[in-house]
Amino acid sequence: MLAPERSAEMLEAEQMILDTVRKLVKEKVEPRAAEIDAKGEYPKDLRDLFAKNDLLGIPFPEEYGGLGSFQTYVKVVEEIAKACASSALIVAVQELGALPIMIAGSDAQKQKYLPKLATGEWMTSYALTEPTSGSDAANMRSTAVRDGDHYVLNGTKVFITNVAVADICIVFASTNKELGPKGVSAFICHTNDPGFKLGKVEHKMGIKGSPTNEVILDNCRIPADRLLGEEGEGFKIAMKTLDKSRPGVAAQALGIAQGALDFAANYLKERVAFGK
Template sequence: MDYLLTDEERMIKDLAYKIAEEKIRPVAAKYDQTEEFPWEAMKVLAQSDLFGIFIPEEYGGMGLKVFPLCLVTEELSRACGGIAVCYAASALGTFPIILFGNEEQKKKYLPDLAGGKRLAAFALTEPEAGSDASAIKTTAKKEGNYYILNGLKHFITNGGEAEVYVVIAMTDKTKGARGASAFIVEKNTPGFSFGKKEDKLGIRASSTRELIFTDCKIPKENLLGKEGMGFIITMKTFDMSRPGVAAQAVGIAQGAFEIALRYAKQRQQFDKPISSFQGIQWMLADMATQIEAARALVYACAREIDNGIKDIAKDSAMAKMFASDVAMKVTTDAVQILGGYGYMRDYPIEKYMRDAKITQIYEGTNQIQRNIIALQLIKEMAK
């Protein structure tokens, strides 16, 4: 399907495709196995200016927005969902600074993030605060010119590898959700350490880790926005980043589909390629249609954001939920098409199925997405 990309968008997509095919696909299996952080791949993305595409030009970026970011994430995910998420998670950690940072904060952090010299991460989730984000227990207590952070974040993507963290902590517990604030915390700040690195089902190239704050003292200048804005910042950040997760899902689905299609044409059974059997043909047709529908939804949503359309919570939830469900379905079918080979680790396809699963879970589970959609529908009815 032709999405009428501009020359610039096409250029970005082609470059990301090239990087994915030449630099990422060949190492995808290795990182999946070793769970090392893919610094080599991050360096390539940095050198190609891809970390800067969504950062304003005055801070060393390309001044483009969410849609190009989605194009890149999709192309990278076609080759490796794990490496793609390292990239996308840095964008997630950068958005709050772009959206709510003051001039000093932007000047201090964005140029390095745009150049890929440092990676960013966003830290909200805690052991007891997953979908219920208002239950976070990490606290930030103001003392003179500093805030003192205490608490534990977990399942933090890019944890341990990123150098710039945006951390959500309670500045006033009595106010519930309205008592949360967002802080920029740099790696190597005394009192800030890393806990266990998770052993994951999929996206194993990415690092998922605990962040531990023990009387971690940060200058008050590192507060993003104002005290109490923590949840607004979170929501607005997720509104921007959800199409990225959705694009990741589309890319994973597309990558798996291409392998399945190629295999179906090549694999002979009963003296015919299995692609000549209707059972396989219908599976392929359904897979391709679902991917295209998901892509259309994701692109439309990303373009809405870039064109300043407000209230995109519902649309971005729809894109994330639909695309990730498609990714799970398509990758499962792709494994099925490869049959016994598909189940083996020697073939690249089972990895796609493992990588796909997380897209239904993180940045708001698909159940939470449905809540958001339903809530918006009801609100709209009430108008």
């Protein structure tokens, strides 16, 4: 499917954004990249910098404070990843965690969450993977039980990116185990909800400035109006989200590769061997 043709004004706006991003990367991100990875610390200063320059809201619809440009978003992720993969995930995960709300949220949910996510006032995350299942929703063990005007969630999620620094987290849990994937539902959890707990921190080979945590749902009680869509629509929402977010992952990978190539090329130009 071909991307829709964009106007000259949109292309000009994109170029201005990319020029700004390249300047920020050169002056602020690149000098911090090695330190971020060595210390394994989330770069809150860079998150604030990205928010100040309206980079977090680029893929968000204009009516909620965004630019409404997915193509510009992936280019921004690529540019940041050339210098620091951890910093690129700040932008990428904000889109990932917001997509379920864009895809399946009610008008009230969109009005409540998307403007604050677009500005970076709130940060988000996405919790699908479990110890015994990834996108295999048929084996999902996390549960959500309706209790009056609330749901009570129990279970464990693993490898959840940036949840330790997030305000909300999209959580998938089964509301009907007998239906397998058709019994999975999606919920908006707040990370300060009672029973929403962070488990172990994963120790990784790289991208150490982006925390990856286990999430433990221990009788996590949330209002029923935080259900996304209808009960049983969670697997469909999850798959649509992953399909939409994968180009951002590819953009990050492309940026990492281009950054490595640029670094190697510059090193070869400066290297002196055998008097040459």
